[in-house]
Amino acid sequence: MPPAPLPLSGKSGRTADSPITYFINKALENPGLISFAAGLVDEGSLPAAEVGAAAAELLGDPQAARAALQYGSTQGLPSLREKVLHHVCAADGVRPAGLNLSADDVVLTTGSQQLLYLLGETLFDPGDIVVTEAPSYFVYHSLLQSKGAQVLSVPMDDGGMDLDALEELLAHLDRSGESGRVKLIYTVDYFQNPTGLTLAADRRPRLVELARKYSRKHRILILEDSAYRELRYDGPDLPSVKKFDGGNEYVVYASTFSKPLAPGLKTGYALLPKDLVAPVLHLKSNHDFGSTNLAQHLIDRLVASGAFARHVEDLRAVYRHKRDVMLRSLEDEFGDCPGVRWTVPAGGLYVWLTFPDEVDTGPGGQLVPAALDAGVLYVPGEFGHVPDEAGRVPKTEARLSFGVADPARIAEGVRRFRTAYGRVREGTAKELVGV
Ligand SMILES: Cc1ncc(COP(=O)(O)O)c(C=O)c1O
Incomplete structure (x- = not known):
């Protein structure tokens, strides 16, 4: 006979596993993936x-x-x-x-x-x-x-x-x-x-x-x-x-x-x-x-x-470069894609992309598997939203972090992301014309 259920608190019942766990596990399972999902910091500049x-x-x-x-x-x-x-x-x-x-x-x-x-x-x-x-x-x-x-x-x-x-x-x-x-x-x-x-x-x-x-x-x-x-x-x-x-x-x-x-x-x-x-x-x-x-x-x-103040100065140079590489790569790869926009952060670790309405960036959409297939990982934007009264969340956004990957991998990751996006667009275009 299975044991009786655990006597969990109401609070525990309201607490689910973070949706991000799935993405962290994916990155761990597949070291070849370029992860723009993790919010970790730059490894090489940690002040050992x-x-x-x-x-x-x-x-x-x-x-x-x-x-x-x-x-x-x-x-x-x-x-x-x-x-x-x-x-x-x-x-x-x-x-x-x-x-x-x-x-x-x-x-x-x-x-x-x-x-x-x-x-x-x-x-x-x-x-x-x-x-x-x-x-x-x-x-x-x-x-x-x-x-x-x-x-x-x-x-x-x-x-x-x-x-x-x-x-x-x-x-x-x-x-x-x-x-x-x-x-x-x-x-x-x-x-x-x-x-x-x-x-x-x-x-x-x-x-x-x-x-x-x-x-x-x-x-x-x-x-x-x-x-x-x-x-x-x-x-x-x-x-x-x-x-x-x-x-x-x-x-x-x-x-x-x-x-x-x-x-x-x-x-x-x-x-x-x-x-x-x-x-x-x-x-x-x-x-x-x-x-x-x-x-x-x-x-x-x-x-x-x-040492702390000096380290912050050094870090700024490291991340500024990474941010610039990501922004330049986005411009190179997505600059000619109608309806694709992104933020230009003056600091921090994240760039936020918005895609055209018909592109579903969520875990149930096509971009997540296409990106995984191309070897890159992002955080679906819907995780950052709470559902409105009708239970809807925006599903066309994505968070990319430039914190972890080195500059060459950032450029390569954005190329892969563009490949994934191209495949999804082709699929969507086919659906629209009923192919
Ligand atoms: C906005 C924000 N607040 C708080 C934290 C918590 O960070 P920590 O507990 O390491 O200080 C994070 C971590 O990513 C964050 O992004």
Whole structure:
């Protein structure tokens, strides 16, 4: 007799395997594939020597080594909290006090993903509303689904989230008496995953104004996920949304050392509104009572010695080149394809393609198998969207990451993608004329 079913929680029942697992497995099964799907970072530029030197120095000093090998605090290493606070404030050209911030408002987490998770645990009950960009970071959508939160999305244009549309949505919810369910607005405002788009400078203060304006029964918070801020290849560093939250009341600024340093260190950080720090720490205490202390000590040294800042400069050159190769290859291969468009990201790791209406880029469409057959992998754009009321998601988009493949493979991968697209178009053309 089979055993009785597992006594899974409601939350577990709402949590499915990420659709991306299929794509990661495909890449692992077939090393010949060129994967534009994985969100991993460039392998060759990972700072092995710098981390090695910092580790040797740390572990060579018995007292420092013991401090790093002991449990740390739930909130994280004080000296690193000071450093990240200064890092963010220096980028914004402000003093921490000017934003009502101190190192007591900083929490170090196991990657920024843990912060996203903890904030979800802290804020959401089933039925609460979270507003996101369309498309958005699909792992965050999974997290919201598992919390039972309702996701409402706002379209994007070249300047990131469309704030007129956001205001319309918030006003509508206000009129229908539902604004009390809105807890959070989520934005990946620098070189977004998945589109590569950035929230325009003039929208940043307005976003905070909108959150403030529609905060009736409770505050509507903004989660500013700045995971890619340091990976900037063109143009000036835009001020954070946090910079316009002078009282430190509305904006959670979340970021990470994963992208600009090393994901293996899995260390993220957040600058939190003062009264949100304790609730987040209570949950973190239940969760792990502190992220890996050793990684925090290593990063603390790398920031103090200037190795982190130098590494970010080097990385920018590496990724700028890769991005340029991808954009040039797209121009060469798809430049003459009517209806095919793509974003030109000024940073980050992603380019977002839009195909003509009749091309289905989804897992059930023709482009995925054609691309696999040609030896290239992409992420179907529909994973970044939540279905609308009629259950529809846009099915004509694709995310390409230029993070992992080397420049020659990027060019080759785009050629393969063009081959796959050509085959699908031929098939579609035949269908249209009934062949
Ligand atoms: C937009 C965004 N936020 C957060 C994360 C989480 O990264 P980590 O937990 O490694 O800091 C990622 C990872 O890809 C991401 O793309």
